[in-house]
Amino acid sequence: MSQNLKDNKAEDGGNCPICGYFVGLASICPRCGARVEKRLAIKVARKIAIFGSILGIVLLWYAALLKEPEKINIGDISATMNNALVEIEGRVTSININEEKNSLKLSVSDGTGDGVTINAINKLNKFKEALGENIPSVKDTVRVVGALNVSQSWGSSMFLSLPSRFKLVERYEIKDRNIGDISVSDEGDLFRIDATIKEYEQFTTKSGYLLNRFLLADDTGEIEMVLFSSDFESLPKETRYALTKEGSRFSMLAEVSTYRGDPQVAINNPSDPESIKVLSSAGGKMPADMSMELKKIKASKLTSGNIGESFKVTAEVEESGLGAGGVYLSLSGTNIEIMITYDQQEQIRNFDKLNDGGLITAPMKLVSSDYGPELRIIDVNRTVVK
Amino acid sequence: MGSNALTIIVYVVLGTIAGSILCVIPALHIYNVAGIAVVLWMGTKSLIPYYSLAPFFMSLVVSFAFLNTIPRTFLNTADESAGASMLPSTDMVTRGRGKDAALMTGMGTLAGAFMLLVLYPFFWFIWPYLARVTGPHLHWLLGLIIVHYIMSEWPKGAGRGDTIWKKFKDAWRNVFAGLLTFTLAGTFGIIFLSKPILPAANSFQNIMPVFIGFFAIPSIIQSLLSNYNPPKQYNSKYINADWGDFSYGLLPGFIGGMLAAYLPAVTAGIGAMLAGHTTNHRNLERTEFRPPKEEGTIIDLHTPEMYYRQERLFMIAGGTIKILYYVGAFLLLFVLTELTPYGTGRGGLTFILKPVFIAEPGDFFVMASTIVLSASLSFILLTYVASLMTKILTKLNLKFIYFLALVMVFTIIYIIGGGLMGIGVSLITACIGMIPVFYGCRRSHAMAVLLVPITLNMAGYGDSIIHLLRLA
Numbered sequence: 001m002s003q004n005l006k007d008n009k010a011e012d013g014g015n016c017p018i019c020g021y022f023v024g025l026a027s028i029c030p031r032c033g034a035r036v037e038k039r040l041a042i043k044v045a046r047k048i049a050i051f052g053s054i055l056g057i058v059l060l061w062y063a064a065l066l067k068e069p070e071k072i073n074i075g076d077i078s079a080t081m082n083n084a085l086v087e088i089e090g091r092v093t094s095i096n097i098n099e100e101k102n103s104l105k106l107s108v109s110d111g112t113g114d115g116v117t118i119n120a121i122n123k124l125n126k127f128k129e130a131l132g133e134n135i136p137s138v139k140d141t142v143r144v145v146g147a148l149n150v151s152q153s154w155g156s157s158m159f160l161s162l163p164s165r166f167k168l169v170e171r172y173e174i175k176d177r178n179i180g181d182i183s184v185s186d187e188g189d190l191f192r193i194d195a196t197i198k199e200y201e202q203f204t205t206k207s208g209y210l211l212n213r214f215l216l217a218d219d220t221g222e223i224e225m226v227l228f229s230s231d232f233e234s235l236p237k238e239t240r241y242a243l244t245k246e247g248s249r250f251s252m253l254a255e256v257s258t259y260r261g262d263p264q265v266a267i268n269n270p271s272d273p274e275s276i277k278v279l280s281s282a283g284g285k286m287p288a289d290m291s292m293e294l295k296k297i298k299a300s301k302l303t304s305g306n307i308g309e310s311f312k313v314t315a316e317v318e319e320s321g322l323g324a325g326g327v328y329l330s331l332s333g334t335n336i337e338i339m340i341t342y343d344q345q346e347q348i349r350n351f352d353k354l355n356d357g358g359l360i361t362a363p364m365k366l367v368s369s370d371y372g373p374e375l376r377i378i379d380v381n382r383t384v385v386k
Numbered sequence: 387m388g389s390n391a392l393t394i395i396v397y398v399v400l401g402t403i404a405g406s407i408l409c410v411i412p413a414l415h416i417y418n419v420a421g422i423a424v425v426l427w428m429g430t431k432s433l434i435p436y437y438s439l440a441p442f443f444m445s446l447v448v449s450f451a452f453l454n455t456i457p458r459t460f461l462n463t464a465d466e467s468a469g470a471s472m473l474p475s476t477d478m479v480t481r482g483r484g485k486d487a488a489l490m491t492g493m494g495t496l497a498g499a500f501m502l503l504v505l506y507p508f509f510w511f512i513w514p515y516l517a518r519v520t521g522p523h524l525h526w527l528l529g530l531i532i533v534h535y536i537m538s539e540w541p542k543g544a545g546r547g548d549t550i551w552k553k554f555k556d557a558w559r560n561v562f563a564g565l566l567t568f569t570l571a572g573t574f575g576i577i578f579l580s581k582p583i584l585p586a587a588n589s590f591q592n593i594m595p596v597f598i599g600f601f602a603i604p605s606i607i608q609s610l611l612s613n614y615n616p617p618k619q620y621n622s623k624y625i626n627a628d629w630g631d632f633s634y635g636l637l638p639g640f641i642g643g644m645l646a647a648y649l650p651a652v653t654a655g656i657g658a659m660l661a662g663h664t665t666n667h668r669n670l671e672r673t674e675f676r677p678p679k680e681e682g683t684i685i686d687l688h689t690p691e692m693y694y695r696q697e698r699l700f701m702i703a704g705g706t707i708k709i710l711y712y713v714g715a716f717l718l719l720f721v722l723t724e725l726t727p728y729g730t731g732r733g734g735l736t737f738i739l740k741p742v743f744i745a746e747p748g749d750f751f752v753m754a755s756t757i758v759l760s761a762s763l764s765f766i767l768l769t770y771v772a773s774l775m776t777k778i779l780t781k782l783n784l785k786f787i788y789f790l791a792l793v794m795v796f797t798i799i800y801i802i803g804g805g806l807m808g809i810g811v812s813l814i815t816a817c818i819g820m821i822p823v824f825y826g827c828r829r830s831h832a833m834a835v836l837l838v839p840i841t842l843n844m845a846g847y848g849d850s851i852i853h854l855l856r857l858a
Contacts, residue, residue: 015546015556022544033462033480033612045611049820053570056814060574064581064857072586079428079741084589085582147582148589150741153728161849164858322722322747342727355724 069145074156075112082150088116088158089143089169092136094269097124108142117157118144130163138253138269139172139190174253180220184263186256193265194218194279197248210310210365210378214243216265224264225254229365230343233379234271239278247282294363300333304373306366313364313375317354329354338364338375350385359386390437394752395759397438401445402760406767409453412461412791413602416450416712417734418798421591424738425802439743444753445760447716447735451709452495452764453771459488460616460775461784462609474697484619484779486626487701488772492765493625494635494705498643499761501636501706502714503754509718514725517648525844528649532837535656538663539564539827563825570818571600571831572838579839580848581857584804584811590738595799595808599815600832602795604823606788607816614784619776627698634695635702638665642703643710647718650732651836654711658704659830666696713757720750 015022016029023029071087090110097104102124109115120127128135136142145165146158160166177191195216202212210229215222232240242248253275254265269275299315316332327345329338338360345351354360362383364375377383408419420443427433434442459475475487520527545557574596584592642661646654676686712733719731722745729745799808815832822829842848852858 015544022546030480031477033614045607045820046824049817049824050566052817053814053821056817057570057573057577060583060811060814061577061855061857063583064577064855067581067583070586080425080588080590081586082590082737082741083582083592084586086586148586150590152740152742152744162852162858320724322724322727327724352724 073112074108074110074114074116077113077116077148077150077156079150081148084148085145086148087143087145089141090115091172092138092140092142095136095138096271099124106136106142108144114155116148117155118146118160119157120160123161123163127163127166131166131168134168136168137172139174140168141170141172143167143169178220179216179218179223182221182223182256182263182265184258184261186263187258188256190253190255190268192251193254194249194251195223195254197243197246197250197282198222200244200246210376212243224259224262225266226259226264227267227270229378231267231270233381235267235276236273237381238281239276242278242281245282249279250276251279252276298333299331299336299338299375302334302336302366302373302375304368307368307373308366310363310365310378312361314359314361315375317358317360319357320354329360336366336373336375337371338377339369340377344377344380344383347380348383348385353385360384361386390435393435394438394441394756397434397442398445398756398759399763401442402449402763402767405446405449406453406764406771409450410456410771411794412457412787413598413606413795414791414798415597415602416447416454417738418591418594418598418795420446420735420738421594421802422798424590424742425588428742436743440739440745440749441752441756443735443739444713444716444756447712448499448709448757448760449764449767451498451712452492452761452768455488455491455495455705455768456771456775459491460484460619460779461787462605462614462616474700477697479616479619482617482620483626484616485621485772485776488775489625489769490627490698490701491705491708492768492772493627493632494639494702495709496705496761496765497632497636497702498639498706498709499713499757501640502710502717502757506754509721510723513718513721513730514723517730518725520648524650525841528651528837528841528844531649531652531656531660532834532841534663535659535830536565536568538659539831542826559825560827563821564827564831567818567821567827567831568834570821571815572834574815574818575835575837575839576842576851577855577857578811578835580852580855584807588802588804590741591802592804592808595803595812596815596835598795598799598803599812600819600835601829603792603812603816604819604829606792606795607820608823609788610785616779618780621773621776627702631695631698632702635699636706638662638699638703639706639710641665642707643714646707646711647715648730648732650840651833653830653833654704654707655828655830656833657711658700658707659828661703661707662700709761717750717753717757720745720753722747722750 016032021029021031069085069087071089072081074088074090088108088110090108092106093109093115094107095105102122104118104120104124104127106118107115108118143166144158144160146160149157149159151157172190174190174192177186177193179193179195182191182193193216195218197214198217199215200212202210212227212229212232214225214227216225217223232243235243239250242250253268255268256263256265258264267276294310294312297311297313299313302311302313315329315334315338317338318330318332320327320329322328323339326339326341329340331337340348360383362377363379365378366373366375368374405416405419408414409416423443423446427439455475459479462476462479475484475491478484478487539561541557542560543557545553547553547556578596582589582592584595638658638661641664642654642657642659644657645660646652646657652660674688676688679686712735715733716731716735719729719736721729731745796809796812799812800806803809804811815835819829819832821827822831839848842851849858
């Protein structure tokens, strides 16, 4: 045995079998401390390292091939599941198709939790090509396999890159419904209704949000519809104008909810042009600029007495800063700030100009916040930055 | 506010002490500890107030950046950032200068901690632009790093042997070992990240068994096999470096540290290599054989002083890189500007805390203060622990310690790293991680596990590879 070891050492030219350092007759390498004479054991370790790693990768691939992602309920998602490859099945509650960015974004809920956002970033065309007619719509039931991304900032989301990991389980059939037939038992359902505007009013909640309330009617009954200002603003100009005029008629996709025990509806996915169509407008021709109806005012002229009122405000920005929920613009000549949400920020052209000061003109409402009066943009599409 | 500040200080001190104690355990990485701590915190949220959560974890990582120098230097256990300071420190331990090595690295780390403060204007006024400009180009930047990294694994052998094949094998062994390690680790990464096989419940730690396998287990096995037997250590009151060394060492430290803190999958080891290649143009004088100094004695191998200086700079820069990599990467999460509204934080701690924590404007200064306090305490602890190690190193039963460390890492994997499946994964990566150990190439080649899949995904080829492997 010792003869074999000696032969092995001579064969290696007196080099350390680990680091290659010349060791001469030494039994321990002076550089790395490895034993030179026990070469047989090191050879075995080397073989284990190489064959073990190749075999291991083959086994890993085979295990991955057989692996069925765990099916979970959305309500069971926890922080420790970040990065997990899982399968969820639920209804699409909203869908956002961005052709420009080639992106598809879905919200899916299975009734057990807050819902999961599914992001297929820069993959829209690929999904269209692979899914064809099976591109999902709101209320469809879908099954998705993807890697969970659990974040305190964004909640639960899932990255979806492969169309093969997406399946349309059941297409939701949207039925026509008379208003009088809608009841609280329809909560969560989506119907197509033809409705006439019977009443319209705009009011502000205690927390400062601008709401639009409508009373819709047809031959069979009446029902209330409420739209947040952000939803209202996402509608086309003509539709917005017609909605404010009593007697206008619409065909719309209405989602049923309940409020204090009574059914009410909301326009489903207002940014989708198919969601609401004007059948007849009672207001005649729409003015060229709807915001002309708002009184023009400089921000420096506003006082706390104007809280709750809307204006077409022009303001000179001194500086911008980040805060809870969005960007805050400090204005010259007044302590009132403008709060712009990140979503609005993305939609405002030339917003970056405001970083170094600038002029902003927009339809805004003065609301009361925890930090005093605050301006909020009510129509981002008519916001101009210079 | 005052009581909140006091509470934060208490948790920073606690985090520093906890991190310091745990980090001297060989092969235990702070991210393993952080993972367990997050799970505990989620169970009993009253354990740490929310506003103290980030400072507590930051102090854990700061103390790790300092105190993990101890097991790395004295106990010969390396992790993925060991390339930044490992080799010279091992050499110094064999010459009885382990304390010198630990403190030189520690002072580099301390300098890095203060550098993070001095860099405040850079972080807020320049960094967001750099991050914004480089963001869309990361895929090809990472591609260049991969190419440079592989090419720089040049033949290290002397080409000795009695046949051409043996000469070739001796000279090129490490190059092919590096290529093999890189290829295997990259392949592993593509499969593992495309379709993780570990249970979903603890997926936030699913990369942990992979790294323990790549770095911790081979280090322990190497130490067990090599009969590591360090000599008696000197307990000097001086550090073998002057202020000039620190001023030289901070530049590569900054370059390597920022590269590692920002670029995905680029660790301190890779950052150190890149920084070294960028800045190391001063050592033009080579070692040479000279005639014997006295007649009848052996030939004199002359080593220029510059060589020793390079060794010192390597240690100092390594320490700086470590803290910029571990701590700086997390600190960047708090640089909330209009260009970077969600920060540019990267690294293990950012990933672990993301589901339970959100950075808010104003937090940066709390975290910067945390770093100063924790770094100062950690360095003081490092000096004492290094002195202690000089006294007890030769008395320690190292084989028993390594064995315990092996049991401990497998236990951690079993509990939060995916059970038996996690252990299986760690054994596969341990096999890959042993190739550099036994064939003498760089261990950071194993980082291809992240570099390759991230680069392919960023370049838009990830899906095609998944289809090729039939994992869609």
